[in-house]
Amino acid sequence: MADQDVKYLKFKTYLNAYCPYCHESFNVEKKEVKQLNFKAVYKGQEVSVKLSPYLDVFEIETSVPINEGEVLDDLVCPHCNKSLINRDMVCGECGNTVAQVIISALSRLIPFFICLKRGCEWHGLTKADERRIKLKIPRQDMPEQDKTMRIHNHQEVPYGYRSELASLEAGRCLQCKTPGCVEGCPVNVDIPSFIKLMREDDYDGAAKKIKEKNVLPAICGRVCPQENQCEAKCVLGLKDKPVAIGKLERFVADYERKMDLVRIPVIKNKINKRIAVVGSGPGGLTVAADMAQFGYAVTVFEASHELGGVLTYGIPEFRLPKSIVQFEISYLKELGVRFELNHVIGNILTIDELLVHFDAVYIGVGAGLPLFMDIEGESLGNVFSSNEYLTRMNLMKAYKFPEYDTPMPKGNKVVVIGGGNVAMDSARTAIRTGSTEVTVIYRRSRNELPARMEEVHHAEEEGVRFRLLVSPVRYIGTDYNMVKSVECIRMELGEPDASGRRRPVPIENSNFIIECDLAVVAIGTGPNPIIFRTAPNLKRNKWGYIEVDPETNETSIPNVYAGGDIVTGSATVIQAMGAGRIAANAMHKKLKGK
């Protein structure tokens, strides 16, 4: 059966229900109250039952209280007094008797069953109808590149929604009065409003709605961990899967870009003050965009030769195409933001020097210093930090070697140490370079994997193997100083530690060897010391990250703000953007007052 033959009854659809015998309607509408009225028999006694007419809403009113779990003896039509019980069917969930009514939906009359057990919320269609009609729209998946094909290229994996899928998915939203999703979003995008605009087929308007709060929707739609943020707070998620907010965001952003509907807002009130932003990652770009829209003159300093920070050097092409990053940045350029490449702040200009030329400074340099485990053999050839591996592949485009000059690290058997998103990115990149065997080594169990489930799932589909509860002890090299294998030790989970996760404890004498000819260490990053050398008065916490006032994100130096990984340690793109937003608002408030 083709996809388009399947019809959906949307969540909360208003049902018109009729008696199958006398064809009278059960619906009662009195002013605000909308109900389905029935008569029922309960313990030999006649009672009246009132049900909600909305699909999947289970408000039941009865004249006699009926306890949870008790079953009605009979359900009777109030007009013809005939029993509605259908003996040929039983409840799909609890096996109790069911009553049959007729509903009119999708321009036809359809038999519809309701379970008679109080508290059981089962309702269904006949087998024949079930194939063509779904009672709920399931969460729509994005079509994606086939796994056997995508491991041979570096193109993006999901293709994104088609407009039909997008409108189906948008139809699932309940348009809550007090939306949890908005709270869950670090930059508080007005999610219900943009979905409402999508339902009205105004995709352009929806994109503009998102851009009020989020300047990088095409990026966030792709790389935000929505399952922990907006989608985690979605009411639908309680019983079913939440609305795919990220996928919808991606759809409207892509639509706007592809249809060439991006418009640069005219900034009316120019403010004669200058803002310096250090680092062109997601946080820096947010500050730059916000401040430019307030009317300030903004200059962004980037140490590398390419803009975008982690979006460019870290996240691989197949997860976030670089053309999209460049497009989003070109929007800022048109807003009037100036970008200075190859500027390592702390060396070429210090924070103090910036404060001479600028009214406020935002530090969003990220946490870019890779951590190593400090075990034997880490300096062998083909042992990389994930930063080096991904920088070579993404920023320096080593996957196009020798067309590009940076050599491509390549191995037949690749081992990736760590369980975060960066580890998944490294493993999936390795698969694409033609490695036959890629193994992820993580010291805790599957439940503790910090990576997004979607990424773990994609990695497994592509053939990445997981060795869980395992930690490396040393690397063993060949005579030519290339890594040959990694010796590991098995772990077990002990008591929970400070982070609330169960601490992995090594099991003695459980060492074993995994062969590999390339190893990527993806165990996290720390703060980069460069900027602090020439700014000793910048207060830092015991981990070396910058201390800020959480209300304003201002540092110990007045008019110097900071946010993102350099304040919190490794986190997500959208959290950096959220920190940037707080700083931008505080900066504007402070500078405007002067």
Add this chain to the structure above:
Amino acid sequence: MFQIVRKQEMAKGTIIRFDISAPKIAAKIKAGQFIILRVNETGERIPLTVADKDEFSGIITIIFQVVGKTTALLRSLHDGDTIKDVAGPLGKPAEVQKLGTVIMVGGGTGIAILHSIAKAFKEAGNFVIGIIGAKEKELLIMESEMKAICDELVVTTDDGSYGQLGFVTQPLQKYLEERYDIKMVYAIGPIIMMKNVCGLTKKFDIPTMVSLNPVMIDGTGMCGGCRVKVDNKMKFCCVDGPDFDGHKVDFDELEKRNALYLKDEKISLLFSIK
């Protein structure tokens, strides 16, 4: 875009000197610091230590030996051509103090970097003894510049075609044996030379600084590709260096790590010829 103001070929064309217009970097860079450059869109990032600078006209001088794809590409550039990206200054500057008598040992292209550090030490008021060496007379660079800076200068060549016959370690040993007022030795050159100098000075217990040149990508501490073992601890050359206490550096490991990409270098060169 950074313009090449002047190009000069030295040592039979194997060593090239570029004066590049980069005013902001020239204003800030100190002896011992380096830059990272990328020639064009498809280029790789390579670190080069700055040999000299002129704040007034905004010029930095880099001197490099042609060893691989990128340096060969650089050689093909001429006066007025541009380099796409130059980022700097990077690394920690050399710690220059007034100590008394210091010996500056340089070999091959290392003399270029050594010369700026020697200059800084001389300006700080030290008595500077220079020992520079090369394979043969034609490959010796910057002799006149070093002569102008150093209070005493010894030149050695491996084949004896100029100056003393032999390696830089021989006159160094002689100095160390004869003079008791030597406070510090700075050695910059091929890894094997720095290793031997450090072996020698360790016997005499004289502090020795070396400038390391591992493989680097970003040069800002981000990739960890330039990790070196110093005092049995992992250090990142780009943010903790490039100058380290020579007695604590694990030279064997550095030598091995620097040899890792020789094969890829060949592939890249062959590709560019095609």
